[in-house]
Amino acid sequence: MQPPSAPSHRCTAPSSPWSERGTxxxxxxxAIGDSVTTRVxxxxxxxxxxxxxxxxxxxSEGLRNNWAHQLATRINAEQAQLRAGQLGQDGRITPAFGQKPGPCKDRQPVDPGRNRARQG
Structure with a gap:
């Protein structure tokens, strides 16, 4: 008699037209009055x-996790070809506090080595 086999579970990311291109x-x-700009x-x-x-x-807005969340929220509101945040199980990308991946639609040509948020 053989022992029962362990159930196999596979974790897969939801299907998405987005791929990570920057962070x-x-x-x-x-500080108050500082600005942050993304460049693509x-x-x-x-x-x-x-x-x-x-x-x-x-x-409060100037705290590192807060401004990053605010920037991700603005990117998602203003840009059709870019998203910032975490990919959820539902396939949507939503802002999260902390470091953010910068997904782009797969057909959007972006050089990941040159995409950085500029602070100052």
Missing amino acids: IHPSLDL FDAAGEHPELETRITIGSA
């Missing part, structure tokens, strides 16, 4: 139409 690194707290590049150069900017309006 928001909330490395410092920012591909082999042809910068795409200013995909830029997203926030300006810090309070000490």
Whole structure:
């Protein structure tokens, strides 16, 4: 007699038209009046139409996890080809506090080595 086999469970990510192309690194707290800008590049150069900017309006907004969440929220509201946040089981990308992957639609040409959020 053989022992019963263990159930096999496979964890798979939900199907999504998005792939990770960059990351928001909330490395410092920012001061009131500071701004953060995303810049998007591909082999042809910068795409200013995909830029997203926030300006810090309070000490609370300037905390690194807070401004990163605010920036991700703004990206998701303003950009059809970009999303920032965590991929949920439902396939949606929603802002989360802390470091954020920067998914783009698979057909969006973006050079991940050159995409960074600019602080200052």
